[in-house]
Amino acid sequence: MENIIEERIKKHITENDVVLYMKGTAAFPMCGFSAATVQILSQLAVPFQDFNVLEDADIRQGIKDFSNWPTIPQLYIKGEFIGGCDIVREMYETGELQEFLQEKDVPFNTTAQTA
Amino acid sequence: MAMNAEDIERMILTGIENSEVRIEDLRGDGEHYAAYVSSPSFEGMPRIQQHQMVYAALKGKMGGELHALQLHTSVKN
Numbered sequence: 116m117e118n119i120i121e122e123r124i125k126k127h128i129t130e131n132d133v134v135l136y137m138k139g140t141a142a143f144p145m146c147g148f149s150a151a152t153v154q155i156l157s158q159l160a161v162p163f164q165d166f167n168v169l170e171d172a173d174i175r176q177g178i179k180d181f182s183n184w185p186t187i188p189q190l191y192i193k194g195e196f197i198g199g200c201d202i203v204r205e206m207y208e209t210g211e212l213q214e215f216l217q218e219k220d221v222p223f224n225t226t227a228q229t230a
Numbered sequence: 231m232a233m234n235a236e237d238i239e240r241m242i243l244t245g246i247e248n249s250e251v252r253i254e255d256l257r258g259d260g261e262h263y264a265a266y267v268s269s270p271s272f273e274g275m276p277r278i279q280q281h282q283m284v285y286a287a288l289k290g291k292m293g294g295e296l297h298a299l300q301l302h303t304s305v306k307n
Contacts, residue, residue: 185285185290201302
């Protein structure tokens with residue numbers, strides 16, 4: 116059973132440049148940490164695919180095993196695990212996230228001001 | 231089942247060599263904390279790995295009894 120879930124995740128994070136596994140959806144986040152991460156991505160105008168783990172128990176647990184990371188949200192850029200809310204926020208504030216997006220040529224709004 | 235700040239601090243201190251830990255109770259409900267962890271063993275380690283070390287020290291409590299932990303890691307405080 117395990118690798119079917121792993122295959123689904125791998126397919127998902129390779130077919131989409133930016134994927135946010137979160138509680139709720141980008142339009143209706145259901146947890147503060149997920150909402151904060153959505154806000155950072157929106158401020159940078161990064162197009163991303165949201166995935167509501169509340170609607171898929173297999174992925175909700177599978178993604179934690181896949182990245183060896185115990186919490187949601189989880190951000191993936193070009194198939195790479197970036198981190199949860201704390202790390203994404205820190206990277207955004209230091210400009211590291213913007214640099215990474217540039218390096219991976221993912222489009223974003225370069226004039227966005229940090230909070 | 232919640233956790234108290236002392237348990238979180240003790241687990242991180244024992245789990246990560248010569249670390250310094252400060253825990254902040256964000257909501258007083260035993261489930262939402264911030265943790266400031268510094269240790270020379272984080273030297274040269276990407277942030278994700280630093281955080282994974284803290285989660286490993288918490289032995290599976292993270293995401294279970296401990297619902298939310300805002301984590302700030304650094305090599306020295």
